[in-house]
Each structure stands twice: as C-alpha cells, then as structure tokens.
Amino acid sequence: TQLLEQSPQFLSIQEGxxxxxxxxxxxxxxxxxxxxxxxxxxxxxxxxxxTGGEVKKLKRLTFxxxxxxxxxxxxxxxxxxxxxxxxxxxxxxxxxNQFYFGTGTSLTVIP
Amino acid sequence: xxxxxxxxxHKITKRGQNVxxxxxxxxxxxxxxxxxxxxxxxxxxLTYFQNEAQLEKSRLLSDRFSAERPKGSxxxxxxxxxEQGDSAMYLCASSATQGINEKLFFGSGTQLSVL
Numbered sequence: 001t002q003l004l005e006q007s008p009q010f011l012s013i014q015e016g017x018x019x020x021x022x023x024x025x026x027x028x029x030x031x032x033x034x035x036x037x038x039x040x041x042x043x044x045x046x047x048x049x050x051t052g053g054e055v056k057k058l059k060r061l062t063f064x065x066x067x068x069x070x071x072x073x074x075x076x077x078x079x080x081x082x083x084x085x086x087x088x089x090x091x092x093x094x095x096x097n098q099f100y101f102g103t104g105t106s107l108t109v110i111p
Numbered sequence: 112x113x114x115x116x117x118x119x120x121h122k123i124t125k126r127g128q129n130v131x132x133x134x135x136x137x138x139x140x141x142x143x144x145x146x147x148x149x150x151x152x153x154x155x156x157l158t159y160f161q162n163e164a165q166l167e168k169s170r171l172l173s174d175r176f177s178a179e180r181p182k183g184s185x186x187x188x189x190x191x192x193x194e195q196g197d198s199a200m201y202l203c204a205s206s207a208t209q210g211i212n213e214k215l216f217f218g219s220g221t222q223l224s225v226l
Binding site: 004006009030031033040041042043044045048050086088090092098099100101102103104106 | 146155156167211213217
C-alpha cells in the first residue's frame with residue numbers, strides 16, 4: 001500500500017525548463033526525504049526535511065515540506081539532462097522503523 | 112566505505128524454485144532494510160533489522176519469504192516456491208542513525224525474473 005502519491009507520474013521536458021513534482025499524503029510524517037534513482041541502481045538520498053514549512057535548496061533543486069507535514073514538493077530550475085531519473089519521496093514515521101515511499105515521478109530532460 | 116553490496120545483481124529462475132539473495136551493508140550500520148520495487152513504482156517495505164533482530168515485517172510478505180541477519184552484519188532474503196508475481200527488483204538499504212535524520216544507503220538491487 002502506497003501512502004504517498006506523487007504527481008505527475010511521468011514528465012518529459014526540454015533542457016532549461018523548470019518543473020515541480022508533488023508528493024501528497026493524508027498521513028502526517030515526522031520527516032520527508034527525496035531520492036533520485038537511475039535505471040538499474042538503488043535510490044540515492046537528496047535531502048531530508050523535518051519541520052513543517054521547511055524549505056531546503058540543493059543547487060538548482062528546492063524542496064519544501066508542507067506546514068501540516070503531509071505533503072512536499074520538489075522544484076527544479078533550468079533542468080539539465082543529468083537530472084533525468086526516477087524521483088521518489090519517502091515519509092518517515094515517529095517509530096522510525098520504516099520509510100514509506102511514494103509512487104515515483106519519472107523525469108526525462110531532453111537536450 | 113564500499114557502500115551496500117547486493118548479490119546477485121540478476122537472477123532468472125523458474126516458477127516453483129527457491130532463490131536466496133545476499134546483502135552486505137555498510138560496515139557498522141546496525142539497521143538493515145529490505146524493499147521490493149516493480150518497474151516505475153516506488154519501493155515497498157518488506158522487513159527491517161536492528162543488528163540481528165528482525166523488528167518489523169510487512170503484512171504484505173507471505174510465508175514464502177524469510178529474511179535473516181544472523182550475526183548482525185550481512186543479511187539474506189529467501190523466497191520459496193517462487194511465483195511470477197515475485198518478479199521485481201529487491202533492494203537492500205542500511206543506516207546508522209535512527210530517527211528523523213536517518214539516512215538510508217541503498218544497494219544496486221537484485222533483479223529477479225520468474226519464468
């Protein structure tokens with residue numbers, strides 16, 4: 001059961017465009033992580049946000065945690081072909097025993 | 112630090128056969144997770160170890176699945192009497208820190224195909 005829904009599921013854009021990926025849930029999470037996964041490899045952690053309303057920037061990537069800690073967004077500015085991959089959000093619970101992953105957003109940046 | 116290692120990278124088996132996968136976590140990481148991922152979807156939690164103790168197991172996991180971490184280091188995941196629906200990528204992850212700042216380090220996965 002996927003508790004976190006991501007949208008869009010697929011996204012194909014031209015190099016240089018901006019994009020936003022959304023991660024939504026009806027559940028409250030103690031933390032929210034974003035990962036990027038390339039074909040044939042495991043996910044790689046990009047960022048962790050823990051406070052409602054928190055915004056973190058990683059070069060051209062901006063991550064935001066919703067005020068109610070139920071949703072998050074990832075915004076990429078001036079996308080590059082190297083940004084291509086599967087973006088996954090993952091919610092952490094208070095018990096800290098597992099992370100619930102979202103449904104994923106497959107991004108393709110066309111040169 | 113050589114990262115999380117999984118073996119084999121690919122496994123093709125016939126329906127009904129048993130398969131076993133191995134995961135070597137980052138040394139000194141006491142937490143180890145198994146996830147399953149189908150194409151284009153997010154990973155689904157299977158089970159979790161803290162040291163050698165299996166502390167949580169997904170209700171989605173049938174009795175055909177079993178995992179061990181006998182010495183608190185490497186772990187194995189066995190699937191008995193494989194079915195076509197078991198075809199997926201099996202991912203292992205390890206971490207050293209519990210709580211909201213926990214960071215999962217994933218291996219490259221074992222891709223299972225059941226014919």
